[in-house]
Amino acid sequence: MTISLKNFILSGNFGPVYIGMPIDELKQHLGEPGDSHDSGAGAGILFYNGFEFYYYTDTGTVHGIQNDNLLYEGPDRKSDGLYYFEDTILVDTWFIEFGKPLSYKQVKENLEREDIFFEECEKDAYDELRFSSGVRLDFGNWKDDDGRQIIDRDEAALNGIRYFIY
Helix, strand or coil, X not given: CEEEHHHHHHHCCECCEXXXXXXXXXXXXXXXXXXXXXXXXXXXXXXXXXXXXXXXXCCCEEEEEEECCCCCCCCEECCCCCEEECCCEEXXXXXXXXXXXXXXXXXXXXXXXXXCCCEEEECCCCEEEEXXXXXXXXXXXXXXXXXXXXXXXXXXXXXXXXXXXX
């Protein structure tokens, strides 16, 4: 099986995994998680190679998918140069290389080159690119807590890819 990050951005589906999917079904597709955490507040997280799947403990259904460590952590890169999520699931990373910084400007250029529509959303200290699927890309801070610019906005590094429904 191949999981496409481009398809995730466009559809909100992480391969066969979708928001609202029972976690038992998620495990059938992805295998057992490397780790898990129950917050004790009605939610839990399943951890798979840098990706996190959030679920409601009362219903056991997925309500969020994210990797907020793109600069540091992702699927394993094997000797063939490809990324694998577990041993049998290939991840098509598109233009994203885990552990390699991509700037806001570079990400926008890649998306525009493929004619993918997105909305730019400025937060207090960082920005997001939002897609019609509900998936968001967020970037490192380019302002300090007082709103002063600390780096050029276009140079802010891609930090995370996420999709949540509450």
